[in-house]
Amino acid sequence: MPPARRRTVADVALQGSVMAGVGEAGARAKVLDRLRLNDKAFRHLTRAAAIAVLGLLGGVILSLIIGAWPALQAFGFNFLIEERWNPVTEKFGALAPIYGTLVTSFIAMLIAVPVGLLIALFLTELCPQFLRRPIGIAIELLAGIPSIIYGIWGLFVFAPFLQETLQPFLIGLFGNVPVLSALFAGPPYGIGMLTAGLILAIMVLPFVTSISRDVFEAVPPVLKEAAYGIGCTTWEVVRHVVLPYTRVGVIGGVMLGLGRALGETMAVTFVIGNAHRVSASILAPGTTISATIANEFTEAVGDLYTASLIALGLILFVITFIVLAIARYLLLRIERRIGG
Amino acid sequence: MHIAAAPYARRRRRNRIAMGLSVAATLFGLGWLVLILGELLWHGFGGLSLAVFTEMTPPPGSDGGLLNPIIGSLILTALAVVIGTPVGMLAGTYMAEYGRYAKLTIVVRFINDILLSAPSIVVGLFIYEVMVAPMGHFSGLAGSVALAVIVIPVVVRTTEDMLLLVPNQLREAATALGMPRSVVVMRVAYRAAKAGLVTGVLLAVARVSGETAPLLFTALNNQFWSVNLNAPMASLPVVIFQFALSPYKDWQKLAWTGALIITLAVLALSIMARVLAAQRRTS
Numbered sequence: 001m002p003p004a005r006r007r008t009v010a011d012v013a014l015q016g017s018v019m020a021g022v023g024e025a026g027a028r029a030k031v032l033d034r035l036r037l038n039d040k041a042f043r044h045l046t047r048a049a050a051i052a053v054l055g056l057l058g059g060v061i062l063s064l065i066i067g068a069w070p071a072l073q074a075f076g077f078n079f080l081i082e083e084r085w086n087p088v089t090e091k092f093g094a095l096a097p098i099y100g101t102l103v104t105s106f107i108a109m110l111i112a113v114p115v116g117l118l119i120a121l122f123l124t125e126l127c128p129q130f131l132r133r134p135i136g137i138a139i140e141l142l143a144g145i146p147s148i149i150y151g152i153w154g155l156f157v158f159a160p161f162l163q164e165t166l167q168p169f170l171i172g173l174f175g176n177v178p179v180l181s182a183l184f185a186g187p188p189y190g191i192g193m194l195t196a197g198l199i200l201a202i203m204v205l206p207f208v209t210s211i212s213r214d215v216f217e218a219v220p221p222v223l224k225e226a227a228y229g230i231g232c233t234t235w236e237v238v239r240h241v242v243l244p245y246t247r248v249g250v251i252g253g254v255m256l257g258l259g260r261a262l263g264e265t266m267a268v269t270f271v272i273g274n275a276h277r278v279s280a281s282i283l284a285p286g287t288t289i290s291a292t293i294a295n296e297f298t299e300a301v302g303d304l305y306t307a308s309l310i311a312l313g314l315i316l317f318v319i320t321f322i323v324l325a326i327a328r329y330l331l332l333r334i335e336r337r338i339g340g
Numbered sequence: 341m342h343i344a345a346a347p348y349a350r351r352r353r354r355n356r357i358a359m360g361l362s363v364a365a366t367l368f369g370l371g372w373l374v375l376i377l378g379e380l381l382w383h384g385f386g387g388l389s390l391a392v393f394t395e396m397t398p399p400p401g402s403d404g405g406l407l408n409p410i411i412g413s414l415i416l417t418a419l420a421v422v423i424g425t426p427v428g429m430l431a432g433t434y435m436a437e438y439g440r441y442a443k444l445t446i447v448v449r450f451i452n453d454i455l456l457s458a459p460s461i462v463v464g465l466f467i468y469e470v471m472v473a474p475m476g477h478f479s480g481l482a483g484s485v486a487l488a489v490i491v492i493p494v495v496v497r498t499t500e501d502m503l504l505l506v507p508n509q510l511r512e513a514a515t516a517l518g519m520p521r522s523v524v525v526m527r528v529a530y531r532a533a534k535a536g537l538v539t540g541v542l543l544a545v546a547r548v549s550g551e552t553a554p555l556l557f558t559a560l561n562n563q564f565w566s567v568n569l570n571a572p573m574a575s576l577p578v579v580i581f582q583f584a585l586s587p588y589k590d591w592q593k594l595a596w597t598g599a600l601i602i603t604l605a606v607l608a609l610s611i612m613a614r615v616l617a618a619q620r621r622t623s
Contacts, residue, residue: 035520042522043438049430050439050448053496056489057451060462063469118365126359127366137614139369144610145376145603146550148577152584152599156592157379202372209369233355256457263459265553266581290461290553297465297557313465317458324454332450 060317068311070303079311085276085292087300092308094315096276100193100286101316104268105261107197107282108204112261113254115201116208123209124216124242125234136213143206151270154199155191159271162198163190167283185281191273194282199267204257211253215246215334249334255327263320265290289316377603384600387593392601396565397579400588406598408565412480412574413602415567416559417549419484424491425541431492432499437525440504449500456493463489464554472558480566480573483559487551491544498540502533539613546609550602552577576602 071079075092082093119139123132167188174180219242227237243250273285274295287295289312300306391405398404431448439445467486472478506529514524530537560572561582567573576598583595 035523039520039522042525046430046434046438047444049427050434050444052427053431053448053452053455053492056492057455059470060458060466063466064462067465067469115365115368118362119369121358122362122366126362135366135370138373139366141607141610142369142373144546144606146552146577146606148550148552148580149376149380149599149603152580152595153376153379155584156383156596205369205372233351235355235358236351238358259457263457263461265459265461266577269581270584290459293461293465294553294556297468298560310465310469313462317462320457320459321454324457325450328450328453 064310064314064317068307068314071307071311074304075308079308080315083276083278087296087302087305090302090304092304094289094308094312096278097287097289097292097312098315099278100272101262101288101290101319103193103282103286104197104200104272104288105258107194108200108261109254109258111198111201112204112208112257116205116253116257117212117250119205119209120212120216121238121242123213125238136210139209140206142202143210147203147264147266150199150203150267154195154267155270158199159190159195162195163188167194171283182280184283186279186283188283189273189285191271191285192283193272193286196268196272196286196288197282199271200261200264203264203267204261207257207260208253211256211331212246212250215249215253216242218249218334219245246334248330252327252330252334255323255330259320259324259327262323263290263316265294269294289313380596380600380603383593383596384598387597388600392594392597397563397574397583397594398590399563400586400591403590404594406576406579406594406601408562409574409576409579409598410601411567412559412562413549413576415569416480416483416487416555416573416575417545419481419569420487420491420548421541421545423484424488424544425495427488428492428495428540428544429499429537432496432503433525435496435500436503437521437529448496452493452496456497459553460490460551461553461556464557467554468557478558478560478572480559480569480571483555483573483575484569486554486558487548490548490551490554494544494547495540498543499533499537502536502540503529505536506532535616535619539617542609542613542616546606546613549609550577550606552581556581 071092075082079092079094080098081095082091083095084091084093085096086092123136127135167190170184171186171188174184223241223245224237227241232240268288269291272287272291274287274291275285276287276292277284279286293309293313293316297306297309300309391403392407393405393410394407395403395405396408397406431452435445435448463486467482467489471482471485475482510528510532511524514528515521519527555575555578559575559578561578562572562574580595580598580602583591583598586592
């Protein structure tokens with residue numbers, strides 16, 4: 001706060017009440033004018049800042065479209081369904097990264113959603129009061145760990161661990177089952193889509209948990225008490241009262257987690273293996289949109305190569321934008337219900 | 341009674357299974373936190389020494405430290421906060437004070453929440469397009485602006501939330517004294533929400549100090565000492581990325597040490613922010 005303004009305010013009171021004289025009215029009008037001007041300026045400044053936030057989004061979209069234009073023009077719709085990614089012949093297709101992004105995120109959600117919901121259930125229904133905050137914070141700290149840490153941990157600790165334990169086990173278990181054997185085919189590399197999916201699951205777990213917990217807590221106690229009163233078990237209360245009541249909010253939380261998983265870059269880049277191909281086996285190395293950009297962008301030579309990578313970014317942004325918009329819309333709906 | 345006993349036992353059993361699973365899930369979640377932090381300490385702690393904080397990043401095969409990336413990270417983060425915080429706070433102020441019920445506020449809030457979770461690598465591409473490409477070279481400044489783009493939504497969100505918590509009576513009392521709106525906002529509302537606003541900035545710092553993706557093609561990296569904002573600048577996350585993926589053992593070791601430093605810093609910041617926010621709530 002600049003001292004000049006502090007004096008200004010005091011002056012108004014002073015001149016209005018104590019000082020008298022010829023210049024009083026004029027001085028007072030001048031001060032009021034200045035205040036009015038400041039007020040208007042500040043108001044417009046804040047409004048401009050709010051609009052700047054919108055401008056940010058517009059800028060991101062616009063710059064991505066402009067940057068991706070050469071690639072979109074060269075490949076058109078085929079960019080989405082073409083698997084080849086060949087910098088030498090300058091033939092680019094986004095199918096492999098899109099596929100990898102969807103598969104890893106799907107694996108992540110498959111694990112994070114049930115686990116996250118169960119943790120939220122534990123925190124709202126079972127956990128002793130004094131442990132709720134510490135455990136809640138501990139789970140949320142998982143979201144605070146930078147993604148590069150997940151990456152380095154995944155590469156040096158988690159991937160070798162999976163290579164020796166889970167992956168041989170899965171190959172052995174499903175090796176002779178008709179459809180599943182394709183899903184778990186190939187040697188255990190350690191790195192690959194499954195590993196990336198599992199790490200993503202850990203990363204989005206806190207998002208699913210904290211939003212589910214918040215909406216679970218917003219269930220009116222009367223509803224739960226009524227169910228308990230007619231003899232429901234805790235599980236039945238959760239299953240038949242809490243979950244139906246909070247469904248919209250839970251889906252919102254899941255979508256929010258999905259948005260995170262889709263766009264996550266560093267952790268995935270370390271463990272995905274960076275192979276531009278679509279393989280049925282989730283043990284095989286693959287790539288995701290964000291990992292491709294992170295790995296190749298600084299080394300991309302030629303306009304078409306760069307433009308193709310930016311086009312990948314555009315696709316990622318559009319997908320996550322839609323997912324996050326749905327998430328926010330659903331959460332907004334439940335917020336309104338709780339508020340109203 | 342005999343007829344009711346069987347389903348009753350089944351319901352109890354089902355309940356017990358579900359509750360057991362929820363306890364297991366919680367242990368599972370907490371287990372990862374312990375495991376990751378434990379591994380981090382295990383691999384990184386041995387490398388912590390004075391040299392890490394006083395020497396430059398080494399070429400492979402020789403000794404060195406992380407001084408230039410640490411300083412680089414501090415500069416990039418500080419500048420990002422300096423650029424991002426005013427914009428974020430002003431926008432948050434508009435949403436909570438001037439346009440609380442305006443259409444613009446609803447739209448901005450929606451978009452801001454999306455930006456809050458937008459993939460950070462896309463922000464890197466955006467700044468590459470608008471700054472790096474026109475300037476013709478990578479620069480620390482571009483890195484800071486990229487991080488600022490990530491700071492803004494965090495600050496907007498907390499500023500709005502915290503200002504909304506300020507009781508309206510305070511504003512009404514100040515207005516009744518004849519204060520213009522801008523003075524009410526700056527001298528009454530900001531002051532009442534001070535702890536919350538600081539929390540928001542701390543959260544933003546915690547968020548960006550571990551960000552890697554937006555720096556990869558804006559600030560790039562620098563093997564040498566440089567505080568020139570117009571040149572590529574080293575940063576801790578990017579150096580970790582580069583060193584961890586290298587085949588050299590001593591580089592990998594430095595990467596672990598760097599990872600430990602970042603994590604400790606980020607966790608300390610977010611715990612500080614939480615304590616500050618909790619104090620506000622109880623006072």
